[in-house]
Amino acid sequence: MSRGRHSPVPQPTPDERALLEALVRRRQTPRGLATRARVILLSTDHPEWTLSDIGEKVGLCDDTVSVWRRRFIRAGIDGLSDAPKSGAPRSIQDQQVEQVVRLTLDTLPAHATHWTTRSMARASGLTQSAVHRIWRAFGLRPHLTSSFQLSKDPLLIEKVRDIVGLYLSPPDRALVLCVDEKPQIQALERGGVTFPMQPGQEERTGHTYIRHGTTTLIAALDAKVGAVIGRCYPRHRTVEFLDFLEEIDRRVPSELAVHVILDNYITHKTKAVQGWLIQHPRYTFHFTPTSGSWLNLVESWFALLSRRRLRRGDFHSKDDLEQAIEAFIAQNNEHPQPFVWKRSADDILDSIRRFCLPYLRTTTSRDSSESVH
Structure with missing residues (x-):
């Protein structure tokens, strides 16, 4: 240091x-x-x-x-904690604040899944505004919830270090491609009238639509540059995946090694794909951990595609949808912008450890208590 x-x-x-x-x-x-x-x-x-x-x-x-x-x-x-500010004496004592925080974190109201300011005010004897201020001060938001998925892959640590290493320190004379499928993209024709955006009012659309079929996009994102190779297929089987690998092989200079980051979908591991890899030794597959698709940067590009072109798109046929996707890819490749990976493998694994630590402590304590009894 x-x-x-x-x-x-x-x-x-x-x-x-x-x-x-x-x-x-x-x-x-x-x-x-x-x-x-x-x-x-x-x-x-x-x-x-x-x-x-x-x-x-x-x-x-x-x-x-x-x-x-x-x-x-x-x-x-x-x-x-912040030092007390000057002003009028506090009307809410520390014991009352502690009671609200404890009730919020450790209990649930009767016949409800979470506390509201009104129910907490009744339980604590404070006003709704006081409960709201306490929650805001401690960052408590009982009305919100989020989901998570912890990977159970036995090779989690090795795979995280492998893939993050490719992002942060890519090998010389090699290309790092993030590959995945986005299946079942619907060609939806929006029904009803659309009211355009006005000052103070967002765009409003009708809730009806007509389906014109689906398509599957297979895409490869250049992790360093941000350019995308993509093609739409009616299905996503091994035959379509092999065809896309051939498309990559035609478009990547032959003197470059190719490191492909992809998930554990069955079509990526078939005997036909393994045979293709033997015939193309410059390719190396790097599989993300189970339930670890967040490690694949192409997922971020798929989210961008959905947000900017698909979610509010109006398509009158499947061909119309595929042309829109191809146009979006072409526009992306005119001025590509990479998704820059910043977190190291140690930071990621340390976050996972901190996340799991309270659960492990609770489990250990419960097991010890059961063994005593």
Whole structure:
């Protein structure tokens, strides 16, 4: 590490560390509080780092890093909170705030799936506006939920390091292509009247439509440049995938090695595809982990295609849809923009570890309790 300023290194207790990790991991944590918690964790995990090293990692200056380290040493977790502002005395006490937060995180209202400001106000004896302010201060949003999918691939770590390595440090004289299928794209003819956008009013369309069939797009995204090779097919079987591989082979200069990133769909692993790879030794397949399609950059391009051309498109036939897709690809390739991958494999795997840690602790505690009884 580079030379620079130092200050006393905080030493959180195991309970404090668990709470700090929870603050960093929880998406609802206010950004400032999460940054301060991360400062303490980095200081503890890397005592040799200077204030500048930590500040560069979290986006703070040396003096600010030093302030939060000293405040944590003096007051623990409470020292990371903002100092009280001047003004009228508080009408809501800490015990009431703690009660609202505890009820929100640890309980559910009767006959409902989540708390509302009205139901929490009845349970806590506060006003709805007070409950709303407390939730906003602690980043609590009971009305929202998100889904996740953890990969159970036994080779998760190896595959993450392999694919991220191709993005961050591509090999010389080689092309990295992200390949996938976007199946069942519907050619929808919008019915009814469309009212164009006006100041203060979004575009409005009717809810009826006519289906004119579907098509499947197989696309290969150049991870470094952002250019796309794409072709539409009526189905996505092995024969169509092999035809697309031949299309890639015709368009990629013969002197380049080709690294193909793709998912575990069955058509990518058939004997016919394996035979094609033997006949074309310059190609190497890199499979994403199971439930790890987010590692394939072409998924981001598919999302762009859907958002800009398909979702609100009006197509009178399947040919009309395919022509629109081809035109979008041609326009993309006139001025290609790559999707720049920034996170390292270590960062990704560390995020997965932090995400799983509370579950592992709960499971271990439950197993220990059951063994005692």
